[in-house]
Amino acid sequence: MKTEHAPTIRRADYRPLPWTVETVDLHFSLDAEATVVTNRMSCVRNPDVEDGPIRLWGEALERLALTVDGQPPASLREDGSLLEIGASGERVVVEVRTRIDPRANTTLSGLYLSNGGFFTQCEAEGFRRITCFPDRPDVMARFTVTLEADRAACPVLLSNGNLVEEGALPGDRHYAKWVDPFPKPSYLFALVAARLVALERRVTTKSGREVLLQVWVEEGNLDRCGHAMDSLVHALRWDEETFGLELDLDRFMIVAVADFNMGAMENKGLNIFNTKFVLAKPDTATDLDYENIESVVAHEYFHNWTGNRVTCRDWFQLTLKEGLTVFRDQQFSADMLARAASAGAGPEGAASARAVKRIDDVRVLRAAQFPEDAGPMAHPIRPDCYQEINNFYTATVYEKGAEVIRMLHTLLGQEGFRNGMDLYFSYHDGQAVTCDDFVEAMSEANNGVDLDPFMRWYAQAGTPRVKASGVWDGATGSYTLSLAQHTPPTPGQALKLPLVIPVALGLIGPDGRDRALRLEGESQAGATTRVLRLTEAEQTFRFVGLDAEPVPSLLRGFSAPVILELDEDDARLAFRMAHDADPCNRWDAAQRYAERVVLALAAGSAGEVAPAFVEAFRRLLEDARLDPAFRAQALALPGEAYLLERMAAADPAALRGALMKVMRTLGGVLAASWLGVLEATEPAPVYRYHPGDAGARALANLALRYLAAAGDERGLACAQARFEAATNMAERFGALAALVQSASPAREVALAAFHARYRDDALVLDKWFALQAGAWRWDAAVAPTLARVRGLLDDPAFSLANPNKVYALLGTFFRANPGEFHAADGSGHAFWAEQVMALDAKNPQVAARMARTLENWRHLTAALQASIRPQLERVLASEGCSPDVAEVVGKALE
Numbered sequence: 054m055k056t057e058h059a060p061t062i063r064r065a066d067y068r069p070l071p072w073t074v075e076t077v078d079l080h081f082s083l084d085a086e087a088t089v090v091t092n093r094m095s096c097v098r099n100p101d102v103e104d105g106p107i108r109l110w111g112e113a114l115e116r117l118a119l120t121v122d123g124q125p126p127a128s129l130r131e132d133g134s135l136l137e138i139g140a141s142g143e144r145v146v147v148e149v150r151t152r153i154d155p156r157a158n159t160t161l162s163g164l165y166l167s168n169g170g171f172f173t174q175c176e177a178e179g180f181r182r183i184t185c186f187p188d189r190p191d192v193m194a195r196f197t198v199t200l201e202a203d204r205a206a207c208p209v210l211l212s213n214g215n216l217v218e219e220g221a222l223p224g225d226r227h228y229a230k231w232v233d234p235f236p237k238p239s240y241l242f243a244l245v246a247a248r249l250v251a252l253e254r255r256v257t258t259k260s261g262r263e264v265l266l267q268v269w270v271e272e273g274n275l276d277r278c279g280h281a282m283d284s285l286v287h288a289l290r291w292d293e294e295t296f297g298l299e300l301d302l303d304r305f306m307i308v309a310v311a312d313f314n315m316g317a318m319e320n321k322g323l324n325i326f327n328t329k330f331v332l333a334k335p336d337t338a339t340d341l342d343y344e345n346i347e348s349v350v351a352h353e354y355f356h357n358w359t360g361n362r363v364t365c366r367d368w369f370q371l372t373l374k375e376g377l378t379v380f381r382d383q384q385f386s387a388d389m390l391a392r393a394a395s396a397g398a399g400p401e402g403a404a405s406a407r408a409v410k411r412i413d414d415v416r417v418l419r420a421a422q423f424p425e426d427a428g429p430m431a432h433p434i435r436p437d438c439y440q441e442i443n444n445f446y447t448a449t450v451y452e453k454g455a456e457v458i459r460m461l462h463t464l465l466g467q468e469g470f471r472n473g474m475d476l477y478f479s480y481h482d483g484q485a486v487t488c489d490d491f492v493e494a495m496s497e498a499n500n501g502v503d504l505d506p507f508m509r510w511y512a513q514a515g516t517p518r519v520k521a522s523g524v525w526d527g528a529t530g531s532y533t534l535s536l537a538q539h540t541p542p543t544p545g546q547a548l549k550l551p552l553v554i555p556v557a558l559g560l561i562g563p564d565g566r567d568r569a570l571r572l573e574g575e576s577q578a579g580a581t582t583r584v585l586r587l588t589e590a591e592q593t594f595r596f597v598g599l600d601a602e603p604v605p606s607l608l609r610g611f612s613a614p615v616i617l618e619l620d621e622d623d624a625r626l627a628f629r630m631a632h633d634a635d636p637c638n639r640w641d642a643a644q645r646y647a648e649r650v651v652l653a654l655a656a657g658s659a660g661e662v663a664p665a666f667v668e669a670f671r672r673l674l675e676d677a678r679l680d681p682a683f684r685a686q687a688l689a690l691p692g693e694a695y696l697l698e699r700m701a702a703a704d705p706a707a708l709r710g711a712l713m714k715v716m717r718t719l720g721g722v723l724a725a726s727w728l729g730v731l732e733a734t735e736p737a738p739v740y741r742y743h744p745g746d747a748g749a750r751a752l753a754n755l756a757l758r759y760l761a762a763a764g765d766e767r768g769l770a771c772a773q774a775r776f777e778a779a780t781n782m783a784e785r786f787g788a789l790a791a792l793v794q795s796a797s798p799a800r801e802v803a804l805a806a807f808h809a810r811y812r813d814d815a816l817v818l819d820k821w822f823a824l825q826a827g828a829w830r831w832d833a834a835v836a837p838t839l840a841r842v843r844g845l846l847d848d849p850a851f852s853l854a855n856p857n858k859v860y861a862l863l864g865t866f867f868r869a870n871p872g873e874f875h876a877a878d879g880s881g882h883a884f885w886a887e888q889v890m891a892l893d894a895k896n897p898q899v900a901a902r903m904a905r906t907l908e909n910w911r912h913l914t915a916a917l918q919a920s921i922r923p924q925l926e927r928v929l930a931s932e933g934c935s936p937d938v939a940e941v942v943g944k945a946l947e
């Protein structure tokens with residue numbers, strides 16, 4: 054049934070097109086219900102491909118005219134969205150005129166309306182919803198775009214590249230003409246026609262060119278653009294300094310739009326952003342918002358080279374641009390945090406800020422990507438097939454893809470990696486290429502190092518397991534470490550080959566200090582951390598010259614995206630929590646210990662939280678020498694989604710009960726220390742986005758969370774007082790979140806006050822929705838969260854048409870609140886099906902993202918599976934089920 058919806062597309066079937074497009078001249082007569090697009094393409098025959106028709110794709114278009122060199126086409130064949138036009142000679146001009154209805158376009162792909170303005174989203178295949186075109190990334194054309202619209206409704210007319218002409222037209226209309234000097238694939242096309250204002254800045258690039266930077270927003274938001282602009286300038290400088298890459302246009306624009314399916318989009322010279330990743334001022338944005346804006350602005354900016362100048366040959370290569378660009382934005386953010394931290398806290402502060410950023414990235418990978426790798430949609434970072442490409446903008450392609458690039462960076466070193474990047478650009482600037490091209494450039498720039506075995510990371514799905522064990526020989530002072538790797542089968546991929554896994558390792562002595570490392574056969578000891586290359590199924594490494602039995606610290610800095618299996622007793626985890634010189638591993642030791650404690654409680658094999666665990670936590674909490682940001686990370690429990698995946702026959706209710714118990718215990722037993730943290734961190738008089746301040750706030754907010762969970766009166770009073778006195782959102786939201794996650798009736802009062810204050814602020818209301826959807830039931834007398842979520846669907850501020858609202862309310866409930874969503878009576882599952890179907894009728898991409906929240910249903914208990922299956926079947930059988938949702942649900946049921 055689902056295959057009717059969508060045929061499978063295979064990477065192996067890639068063929069270049071017989072005809073490509075050299076230049077395209079687009080004219081838009083913009084109208085909310087009837088926009089007319091005139092498209093003149095200069096098509097050229099591809100000399101390397103045998104004869105064939107001109108292939109264009111078009112979807113949801115009304116075709117008004119089509120000519121080839123001014124004449125009706127010699128032949129025309131239509132097959133679904135594909136149009137094949139017979140043509141002869143070497144070059145022809147094809148002209149297509151189409152009419153579209155932006156108002157009726159609720160998919161937010163193609164040309165659509167948001168708050169009266171026109172916006173586009175073309176990646177991956179949205180351009181075909183605007184005009185007929187060879188809408189594939191390997192067709193790179195030079196675009197000229199003329200926009201024509203009502204001047205009062207749309208005073209601002211933007212497209213890619215440079216503005217070359219503008220003027221008035223009869224009937225209160227006006228026009229603007231834009232020329233993009235760089236050939237680009239159609240997915241990078243964009244237009245905006247709306248009532249907007251811009252924050253502007255002029256900067257000089259490293260070669261001395263002056264460029265204009267603009268952040269376009271609705272008028273009332275002009276006071277919230279400063280941080281996005283600063284982030285853009287920092288990103289521009291960083292790419293110059295780090296990779297020698299300069300902005301290539303005279304003008305670079307960011308436009309914020311409230312209705313957007315994803316985070317942001319890197320259209321050439323005209324990035325379009327979800328408002329969530331642009332707008333910030335202290336009264337409305339948390340530290341996390343500030344951090345996210347900086348990284349998303351940078352991410353899109355970095356795409357100008359990794360994605361736009363060098364693009365993907367086909368969509369299977371998506372990680373070529375996404376994995377690499379995520380890696381670049383992670384490095385950028387780490388550098389920015391380190392630079393800011395070093396100003397107050399010196400090199401140690403800088404190192405800690407970097408580590409905290411790395412821990413954040415690892416948390417995201419474990420929470421989002423590991424479950425994907427263990428589910429029915431598991432795919433390699435370069436998939437072999439898909440039904441709907443929009444379903445493959447995944448944590449695997451992005452985050453695991455970034456880990457793969459990071460491993461290359463680790464294996465080749467900073468300089469080797471940079472040389473590889475330089476060579477990659479020198480070979481492929483202006484081209485649409487593959488992941489192989491990238492890795493080949495890396496190899497060639499590094500003395501032809503054989504990276505063929507490394508390519509398996511691109512081909513194999515699933516999270517590899519690395520099993521480690523060590524044997525100490527006191528007589529010779531040697532320690533033999535055995536490493537074995539194994540990747541479990543994933544759908545369609547039963548057999549896995551060994552991967553190249555960089556394992557960064559340290560050996561800690563009984564005094565808690567790292568030992569200098571010397572492998573057998575080496576003449577002298579070297580650094581205290583080194584990278585072992587695990588390339589076989591099993592390998593051993595013998596370290597010599599040791600004075601005592603060491604404790605291994607493996608995978609330092611999370612040097613590979615794997616699950617480490619290492620038998621460590623509680624005492625050893627506590628030892629590493631206290632002493633591991635690698636902050637990432639110190640954090641990980643705390644996570645492992647917490648996981649063990651929580652899962653034992655959930656399984657009923659422990660009745661209470663072990664005092665030794667509480668003491669290990671206490672030591673971290675009370676160690677004032679440790680960076681507060683690090684302590685906030687190390688003292689936060691592992692994510693619920695990650696823990697669920699670690700349970701056999703996952704039982705969300707039991708897990709929730711265990712997490713509550715652990716939080717209550719840690720909050721109650723350590724109350725005095727948490728209160729000490731709060732006393733030591735009086736709220737700052739003026740908000741500043743700075744890692745030092747943000748770290749202190751994160752720790753204080755965590756203290757409030759634990760105290761509120763434990764029902765500690767002093768903690769609750771403090772949360773209430775901080776909520777009321779807060780001068781910024783970071784503190785206000787932190788205090789509110791603590792109150793909401795408590796049994797205290799103060800939570801309702803605070804939620805109401807928050808709502809009253811921000812009733813007209815869409816982005817802040819998203820937080821208000823999310824907090825309620827994510828609420829645990831600390832007070833058993835309170836109605837299930839589902840009832841609350843249902844009620845909020847009718848809130849005047851909620852709309853199924855706005856993705857941010859859907860993600861805040863439904864996304865949070867389905868993904869971040871398993872304890873409530875998976876209620877034993879199945880009410881949550883029926884609700885899920887209703888909402889997925891309602892969304893699917895409007896916006897299949899968003900519906901599919903919501904549908905994915907149940908993809909790992911087979912990991913749950915048998916009773917829950919029995920409740921979920923009929924709901925999955927109901928959605929798949931529903932009339933008009935989109936290919937997007939059908940792929941997700943179909944694979945979940947396979």
Ligand code: 0A1
Binds near residue numbers: 174177314
């Ligand atoms: N390329 C963008 C993400 C993006 C992908 C698809 C979209 O619509 C379906 C929108 C944005 C990025 O990586 O930021």
Ligand code: ZN
Binds near residue numbers: 352356374375378
């Ligand atoms: Zn991207």
